[in-house]
Amino acid sequence: MNILILTKSFPESAEDWGGSFVREQAKVLSARNNVLVIKCKVNYGRFSPFFHYAVTERNYDSVNLVIVEVYRSFPVYNQFNYILALFFAVRKIARERKTDIIHCHYSYPAGVVAGILKRRYRIPYVITEHSKISATFRSIFHRKLSLWAMRGASCVIAVSNSLRRELTATGIRNTEVVPNVINTEHFLKANGNVVKFTIGFLGNMKNNNKGLDLLIEACAGLDFEFLLKVGGEGVMMDQYRELVREKGIKDKVLFTGNVNPVGINEFYSGISLFVLPSRYETFGVVLVEAMASGIPVIATKCGGPEDIVSPLTGLLVNNEDADQIREAIKYIHNNRSNYDPVVIREYARASFGAEAFSDKIKIIYGNALQ
Numbered sequence: 033m034n035i036l037i038l039t040k041s042f043p044e045s046a047e048d049w050g051g052s053f054v055r056e057q058a059k060v061l062s063a064r065n066n067v068l069v070i071k072c073k074v075n076y077g078r079f080s081p082f083f084h085y086a087v088t089e090r091n092y093d094s095v096n097l098v099i100v101e102v103y104r105s106f107p108v109y110n111q112f113n114y115i116l117a118l119f120f121a122v123r124k125i126a127r128e129r130k131t132d133i134i135h136c137h138y139s140y141p142a143g144v145v146a147g148i149l150k151r152r153y154r155i156p157y158v159i160t161e162h163s164k165i166s167a168t169f170r171s172i173f174h175r176k177l178s179l180w181a182m183r184g185a186s187c188v189i190a191v192s193n194s195l196r197r198e199l200t201a202t203g204i205r206n207t208e209v210v211p212n213v214i215n216t217e218h219f220l221k222a223n224g225n226v227v228k229f230t231i232g233f234l235g236n237m238k239n240n241n242k243g244l245d246l247l248i249e250a251c252a253g254l255d256f257e258f259l260l261k262v263g264g265e266g267v268m269m270d271q272y273r274e275l276v277r278e279k280g281i282k283d284k285v286l287f288t289g290n291v292n293p294v295g296i297n298e299f300y301s302g303i304s305l306f307v308l309p310s311r312y313e314t315f316g317v318v319l320v321e322a323m324a325s326g327i328p329v330i331a332t333k334c335g336g337p338e339d340i341v342s343p344l345t346g347l348l349v350n351n352e353d354a355d356q357i358r359e360a361i362k363y364i365h366n367n368r369s370n371y372d373p374v375v376i377r378e379y380a381r382a383s384f385g386a387e388a389f390s391d392k393i394k395i396i397y398g399n400a401l402q
Contacts, residue, residue: 033065033397034130038122038146039137042071044092044099047292053162053212053317054137058095060213060386061135061393068096068129072118072141074110075101083117087125098125111173118145123153131155133397136185138162140174143181150184156400160189160210162314165198179203186400191315194335208396211339212315213389216381219324220297221373229365230259232303232327234291234318235310237266243309243332243352244272250309250357252279256365259284263291263299300325305364309357310334323380326373330360340384345376 037058041051054069061067075086080103089098100121105113122145126134134149134157136142146157159182161168169175182188182204189210190196196207231251235242244262251260262272262285269287276285291299300306306322308331315336319329329346331337332353341348347363349356364371382388 036131037069038142078103085117139178139181147181147184192336214320216324230303232306234263237268246309249354328371
């Protein structure tokens with residue numbers, strides 16, 4: 033099958049996290065299909081009034097990747113120009129490659145372009161949504177086009193049941209849930225001989241959505257020796273450092289800075305427990321990565337984690353509740369023998385590995401091609 037993946041987000045280097053979940057899907061699909069990924073983006077450093085674009089093609093991490101850069105145009109008109117330029121670029125590539133199906137990641141702009149192609153050339157398409165739907169509907173323009181794209185798709189895939197409910201609330205009925213795929217074999221078994229009980233956190237700090245403030249507050253009340261290992265960077269880093277000082281646990285918190293894909297195994301191998309105290313998540317890739325390393329997890333009931341965490345692998349706690357996070361940490365600290373690393377790893381593989389993804393997506397593609 034000739035599959036064209038159309039996305040606005042895809043990593044272009046080993047240090048780049050953006051769109052890593054799209055890359056993992058592309059790699060799984062490439063095992064049995066001819067897959068081409070088109071990444072679309074605006075080049076704000078170049079100006080052209082009418083849908084000018086540049087195309088570069090290369091192989092990255094075993095994936096055939098084409099990057100379509102559309103030059104910026106006049107304000108307001110720029111979005112229309114972006115869609116039109118992408119249509120011309122993708123149309124040429126899709127017809128040359130004799131594309132059977134287009135798999136869009138995000139309804140805008142990918143789904144809109146695929147929707148136009150379907151009308152003109154009868155190429156079926158599916159859309160995977162990854163983000164909170166209100167972020168997609170950031171203007172009336174984006175909302176109308178995104179809804180049009182989703183209604184024309186053979187299937188709109190949500191990465192979790194909570195996101196599917198959001199889609200249904202907007203009137204989208206042709207939905208299925210397919211979780212993100214994780215290369216579980218990439219993650220090594222965590223070092224079970226960590227000297228000090230080490231709590232891991234990994235996430236961006238561009239805002240407070242990841243809930244690091246809640247985790248710091250929870251850790252400040254722990255009555256046993258621990259180390260909180262914090263990976264990530266962002267504009268709120270200084271605020272979190274100050275909060276750690278205010279809570280009197282500066283000597284118990286290690287800020288590691290950015291953790292790139294190359295160093296991810298080292299991060300997980302040095303922790304005893306992983307905590308994701310987010311205020312909102314459509315999925316939670318880091319939870320699966322930690323479980324693939326054999327590490328128990330704690331997460332808030334904020335959307336995606338409810339589909340990921342099981343009693344075999346960890347605990348779910350109420351959102352925005354530092355006291356419950358603290359009690360959950362204490363429970364796992366005192367009952368570590370209840371969480372078998374081998375069982376945790378197998379759960380991650382069976383639920384979120386390549387085989388589980390392939391089985392589900394094969395059915396969706398088959399229905400779209402009928």
